[in-house]
Amino acid sequence: MAFKVIEIKKSVLDCNDRDAEALRQELKAKGVFLLNLMSSPGSGKTTTLMGTIPALVQRGWRVGVMEADIDSDVDAHTISATGARVIQLHTGGMCHLDAAMTRQGLEALGTDELDIVILENVGNLVCPAEFDTGAAKNAMILSVPEGDDKPLKYPLMFSVCHALLVNKIDTLPVFDFDLAAVEQRARQRNPQLKMFPVSARTGEGMEAWVGWLDRQIRAWKEQ
Amino acid sequence: MAFKVIEIKKSVLDCNDRDAEALRQELKAKGVFLLNLMSSPGSGKTTTLMGTIPALVQRGWRVGVMEADIDSDVDAHTISATGARVIQLHTGGMCHLDAAMTRQGLEALGTDELDIVILENVGNLVCPAEFDTGAAKNAMILSVPEGDDKPLKYPLMFSVCHALLVNKIDTLPVFDFDLAAVEQRARQRNPQLKMFPVSARTGEGMEAWVGWLDRQIRAWKEQ
Numbered sequence: 001m002a003f004k005v006i007e008i009k010k011s012v013l014d015c016n017d018r019d020a021e022a023l024r025q026e027l028k029a030k031g032v033f034l035l036n037l038m039s040s041p042g043s044g045k046t047t048t049l050m051g052t053i054p055a056l057v058q059r060g061w062r063v064g065v066m067e068a069d070i071d072s073d074v075d076a077h078t079i080s081a082t083g084a085r086v087i088q089l090h091t092g093g094m095c096h097l098d099a100a101m102t103r104q105g106l107e108a109l110g111t112d113e114l115d116i117v118i119l120e121n122v123g124n125l126v127c128p129a130e131f132d133t134g135a136a137k138n139a140m141i142l143s144v145p146e147g148d149d150k151p152l153k154y155p156l157m158f159s160v161c162h163a164l165l166v167n168k169i170d171t172l173p174v175f176d177f178d179l180a181a182v183e184q185r186a187r188q189r190n191p192q193l194k195m196f197p198v199s200a201r202t203g204e205g206m207e208a209w210v211g212w213l214d215r216q217i218r219a220w221k222e223q
Numbered sequence: 224m225a226f227k228v229i230e231i232k233k234s235v236l237d238c239n240d241r242d243a244e245a246l247r248q249e250l251k252a253k254g255v256f257l258l259n260l261m262s263s264p265g266s267g268k269t270t271t272l273m274g275t276i277p278a279l280v281q282r283g284w285r286v287g288v289m290e291a292d293i294d295s296d297v298d299a300h301t302i303s304a305t306g307a308r309v310i311q312l313h314t315g316g317m318c319h320l321d322a323a324m325t326r327q328g329l330e331a332l333g334t335d336e337l338d339i340v341i342l343e344n345v346g347n348l349v350c351p352a353e354f355d356t357g358a359a360k361n362a363m364i365l366s367v368p369e370g371d372d373k374p375l376k377y378p379l380m381f382s383v384c385h386a387l388l389v390n391k392i393d394t395l396p397v398f399d400f401d402l403a404a405v406e407q408r409a410r411q412r413n414p415q416l417k418m419f420p421v422s423a424r425t426g427e428g429m430e431a432w433v434g435w436l437d438r439q440i441r442a443w444k445e446q
Contacts, residue, residue, distance in 0.1 A: 041263045041348045041377060042369025070349065072375045093379065095318060095349035123376070124349050125264045126293065126318035145368035145391065146265025152295045153346070154264060156316065168368065174397050 016131055020099035023106075023134030033116045033220045034102075035213070036135035038157065041123030043143035044167040046075045047200040049118060053082040055210040056116060061217060064117040066105045068097050075120060085109060096127035099134045116217050125150070129157040136220050139163040144177045151185035158186045162216075163194045165209060170199040239354055243322035246329075246357030256339045256443045257325075258436070259358035261380065264346030266366035267390040269298045270423040272341060276305040278433040279339060284440060287340040289328040291320050298343060308332060319350035322357045339440050348373070352380040359443050362386040367400045374408035381412045385439075386419065388432060393422040 027034050039045050049065065056063050064085040067076040076088035087109040091097065097105070102119060111117060119135065121128045140161040142150050145168060151158045158164065164186055166179065179197060186193050194212060198205035250257050262268050272288065279286050287308040290299040299311035310332040314320065320328070325342060334340060342358065344351045363384040365373050368391060374381045381387065387409055389402065402420060409416050417435060421428035 040265060040346070040369075041373060042366075069376055071378055072372075074372055074375055093349075093353065095347070122349060123263070124318070124347055126316075126345060126347050127350065130316065143265075143368065145366065145394070146263075149295075149297055150264060152297055153292055155294055171368070171394070171397055174394055 016098045016100075019103070020132035020134040023099050023103055024136065027106075027111070027134065027136070028220070030111060031221045032111045032114055033137075033217045034106075034133070034135040035116060035118045036121055036128075036133045036138045037118055037141070038121045038125070038128045038138065038161070039123060039141035040125050040143070040146055043123070043141045043146060044200045045120050045123070045141055046078050048141060048165060048167060048198070049079060049120065050082065051200050051203060051206050052118075052210055052213070053079070053084050055206065056213065057082075057084075059210075059214050061115040061214075062113055064109050064111065064114040066102075066109055066117060066119045068105070068120060068122050070094075070122065085114065091122060095122055095124050096131050097121055097133055098131040102133040102135075115221065116213075125154040125157050129154070129160050137162045137216055139165065141165045141167050142182065143168040144171050144175050147175075148178045148182045148185070151182060151189060155189050158193065159189045161190070161193060163196065163209070163212060166195060166197045167200055169197045169204060170202050239321045239323075242326070243355035243357040246322050246326055247359065250329075250334070250357065250359070251443070251446075253334060254444045255334045255337055256360075256440045257329075257356070257358040258339060258341045259344060259351075259356045259361045260341055260364070261344045261348070261351045261361065261384070262346060262364035263348050263366070263369055266346070266364045266369060267423050268343050268346070268364055269301050271364060271388060271390060271421070272302060272343065273305065274423050274426060274429050275341075275433060275436070276302070276307050278429065279436065280305075280307075282433075282437050284338040284437075285336055287332050287334065287337040289325075289332055289340060289342045291328070291343060291345050293317075293345065308337065314345060318345055318347050319354050320344055320356055321354040325356040325358075338444065348377040348380050352377070352383050360385045360439055362388065364388045364390050365405065366391040367394050367398050370398075371401045371405045371408070374405060374412060378412050381409045381416065384413070384416060386417045386432070386435060389418060389420045390423055392420045392427060393425050
């Protein structure tokens with residue numbers, strides 16, 4: 001090894017877990033499924049939602065969306081075209097949402113007459129993974145142009161997610177990206193992880209993802 | 224507007240600025256130029272450095288690199304092939320580097336007989352922008368697949384940088400990406416920003432970027 005490795009220590013302040021669990025139980029009692037969707041900036045969260053929401057509506061689910069962003073409203077504008085109930089959360093520079101912030105958002109959105117609320121978290125592969133939002137399930141998107149080494153570099157994100165969408169597979173011919181390597185690296189951290197190769201742009205693979213999500217909502221409401 | 228906008232408040236703890244300024248002055252006195260390189264995960268920081276380092280060495284500069292990552296060593300392994308003095312910083316889950324962490328890294332790397340140290344920050348468009356590392360200059364990479372709306376969504380990052388590399392321009396035919404729109408949106412936040420469209424993969428545009436960096440190092444050492 002031609003270089004030294006330095007471990008910089010982190011100060012941990014974690015009072016979030018109890019809040020998240022309480023919120024999850026409240027949502028469970030109301031029959032509201034909260035999906036926490038995470039990814040890097042620009043991996044296609046909003047485009048994926050534009051394909052996911054109509055498919056959920058078609059299956060009879062009533063959908064709400066919370067768009068978390070540092071500052072802009074561009075994603076909420078885009079999503080509002082689907083007819084879903086949408087709210088924009090401005091985090092004021094914050095890099096993630098915690099359970100208390102998610103609760104603020106849900107109160108402002110209103111969960112009455114909703115079956116699923118999708119939280120589009122801040123575009124960030126690091127911090128959002130550290131904070132349980134109270135979601136029933138976590139999903140993440142990795143897009144092909146980002147590279148197949150990401151499970152090695154952001155292991156916590158891959159560990160805390162139940163579903164991994166590998167997006168922009170229509171660009172596989174353009175990039176040096178090994179889908180099997182991603183699967184193997186991600187499964188090493190998280191053997192239960194469901195992987196869905198998709199192209200939100202072309203619609204390829206979206207049915208498998210929506211089918212999985214549909215089953216999760218159903219199970220959440222039935223249990 | 225079909226949705227509400229909620230401002231979530233942030234708690235600010237900022238004791239970093241003095242540390243950063245002190246570090247910058249120490250580096251100035253030693254004639255060491257520190258470049259803080261930031262971007263999303265997968266935008267091509269390491270590949271860009273693989274093209275940048277040999278070009279700097281060719282111009283006579285002695286180069287050191289600090290690779291900050293949550294957990295893995297893959298980037299330091301890659302960079303060590305250039306022959307540059309390399310160190311891997313593990314942030315233990317932290318999403319950014321501050322001035323104190325940067326100082327730890329520089330002490331471990333050793334700055335004697337170096338003209339430029341490049342800090343490859345954690346892949347993240349949010350948190351690293353909030354922490355002055357003590358660098359002489361900040362640069363960021365936005366890659367074409369991430370989309371041209373990023374200056375709207377991550378305004379602070381575009382504000383604190385002196386140079387913007389728009390990477391992966393060889394994939395412009397594949398993505399719906401408006402280079403002029405990025406420039407206009409970024410300049411709105413930061414009129415002084417220098418923009419360099421590049422492809423680290425093909426080498427296109429890299430000369431202009433290295434030329435700019437060369438002038439910055441020269442000015443830093445001469446002043």
